[in-house]
Amino acid sequence: MRAARPTTSVGAGRLGLPVRVAAHLWALAPLAILIYVVAADRLTANPIEDVTRRLGRDALLMLTLSLAVTPLVWVLRRLASDRRRPVARAGHGLGSALQPLRRTFGLYAFFYASLHLFVFAVIDFGLDPTLLVDAVLKKRYALVGLAAFLILTALAITSTRGWRRRLGMAWRKLHRLVYVAAGLVVLHNLWAAKALTTGRLAWAALIAGLLLARIPIWVTARRGLSYDRQNSSADTGRP
Amino acid sequence: MKPLDDSDITPEHLYLSRRTFISGAAAVAAGAVLAGCGLGESKTATPGETTGTPGSVSSTLDELGDPLTSYQDVTTYNNFYEFTTNKDGVAAASKDFTFTPWSVEVSGLAAKPRTFAIEELTGLFPDEERIYRMRCVEAWSMVIPWLGFPLRKLLETVEPTPEAKYVRFETLLDPEEMPGQKDTSGFSWPYVEGLRLDEAMHDLTLLSTGLYGKRLLPQNGAPLRLVVPWKYGFKSIKSIVRIQLVAEQPVSFWMASGPSEYGFYANVNPDVAHPRWSQKSERRIGESGRRETLMFNGYEKEVAALYAGMDLSKDF
Numbered sequence: 183m184r185a186a187r188p189t190t191s192v193g194a195g196r197l198g199l200p201v202r203v204a205a206h207l208w209a210l211a212p213l214a215i216l217i218y219v220v221a222a223d224r225l226t227a228n229p230i231e232d233v234t235r236r237l238g239r240d241a242l243l244m245l246t247l248s249l250a251v252t253p254l255v256w257v258l259r260r261l262a263s264d265r266r267r268p269v270a271r272a273g274h275g276l277g278s279a280l281q282p283l284r285r286t287f288g289l290y291a292f293f294y295a296s297l298h299l300f301v302f303a304v305i306d307f308g309l310d311p312t313l314l315v316d317a318v319l320k321k322r323y324a325l326v327g328l329a330a331f332l333i334l335t336a337l338a339i340t341s342t343r344g345w346r347r348r349l350g351m352a353w354r355k356l357h358r359l360v361y362v363a364a365g366l367v368v369l370h371n372l373w374a375a376k377a378l379t380t381g382r383l384a385w386a387a388l389i390a391g392l393l394l395a396r397i398p399i400w401v402t403a404r405r406g407l408s409y410d411r412q413n414s415s416a417d418t419g420r421p
Numbered sequence: 422m423k424p425l426d427d428s429d430i431t432p433e434h435l436y437l438s439r440r441t442f443i444s445g446a447a448a449v450a451a452g453a454v455l456a457g458c459g460l461g462e463s464k465t466a467t468p469g470e471t472t473g474t475p476g477s478v479s480s481t482l483d484e485l486g487d488p489l490t491s492y493q494d495v496t497t498y499n500n501f502y503e504f505t506t507n508k509d510g511v512a513a514a515s516k517d518f519t520f521t522p523w524s525v526e527v528s529g530l531a532a533k534p535r536t537f538a539i540e541e542l543t544g545l546f547p548d549e550e551r552i553y554r555m556r557c558v559e560a561w562s563m564v565i566p567w568l569g570f571p572l573r574k575l576l577e578t579v580e581p582t583p584e585a586k587y588v589r590f591e592t593l594l595d596p597e598e599m600p601g602q603k604d605t606s607g608f609s610w611p612y613v614e615g616l617r618l619d620e621a622m623h624d625l626t627l628l629s630t631g632l633y634g635k636r637l638l639p640q641n642g643a644p645l646r647l648v649v650p651w652k653y654g655f656k657s658i659k660s661i662v663r664i665q666l667v668a669e670q671p672v673s674f675w676m677a678s679g680p681s682e683y684g685f686y687a688n689v690n691p692d693v694a695h696p697r698w699s700q701k702s703e704r705r706i707g708e709s710g711r712r713e714t715l716m717f718n719g720y721e722k723e724v725a726a727l728y729a730g731m732d733l734s735k736d737f
Binding site for chain 1: 493494497498502506508509559561604606608678694696697698701702704706707709710
């Protein structure tokens, strides 16, 4: 993806810091809510299930946010490129400030997914090997969830600048696995449900939409058109 | 146990509506405070404040020595998709459910089919208390002191004909009263369940009208529900309006929605896996940790003979 730029994004400008702070606050809010709900004893009568479900939902939310960054930045830059006005430059600056959040939210997705798995395996099943084998290896929803977690783990480990440099072009290929993880997580969420409720289907559609939104971005990149060249073609009125 | 009459019920409804209002107002106030802190997780009311207090029970343990699940948990953690798929939201979503008047049609292959008003049923068949384990297919369980009468007594009253092989049960169909029935995307309403006739005639099979010494609340299936303790909880159909004696095996609600996941028998069986929930163990509500799931939910001695010679991994 062309929209993937180094996390030390140039041009983020003054928006960089506030955007980062807002993103961390947003990403930590589910944890704060969970701590409050546990401390105030407001979980359901089945507290372990409730906590597991909440953490899974939070991981899914973070992954969704991470996947939303690239299309959002792409749209912002296209909008910004059409006009030579201060508001357009602000849009471009915002896009640059948002780009690093793909990694931020991706890491939070891994964080919540780790807690989700920890509660499931350690607190719920007490790491009982017999029960865990039965509860994971024989359940398709658990298998796809575990596969998604392994992908997220690999991506989280290699998310540092050092790993990125070391892996070179392979890094980009490796990190495309996030799309596979997203698909697996959607399956996990649908298969874990007793019934295909509207909410779960809507979330699956949202993730599918975010993945499909990559198609125009790829197509643009394949044509070899940089965003800047598009700018000039827009200016001259040519396609 | 003496059936409760109107004078026992009415004052509590008044009392409840006042409590609901107060706790609702408190929740609104708390919600406002929390929203100010950026922690706006709203809940309609604190569980327990909408359900009143339990009546008296004869024992606080089941026959295996396990304690009863608290009245609060029994009345605030429910699966009742007719109202909502949120287990902790059923109590609030069903609090305005109207179930008076209520009648139950008992028909089909019977010599004396009849429709009973709910008051007739409680008059004809005196309350018995039965402390049963309830094992949900979602791998959680409770111990509940039910009030009710054996289904057998009702079926004997209408005299099943020799052609009757199964019993088919139906929940009320009324999307206005049961808003969950407006969601028809994955489900075909009304909820339907079925038993083989010998299962229905078994002494453990209960038609329940109450729990914890009181009449059923809407979230528990008021005013009349089935309780089949050796089967997964979804077999114990709620808010029944029709009981039919039939010749063919009925297709239940969950069989129709997921034939590979839900069979007709749905006996609690730790050796038959479900695609989602491990059935080898369960969480007992109110306890931490897991406990082993027992064959036929611990009622093997009483019911195993019903399934002699059957392959329970096929007839799951």
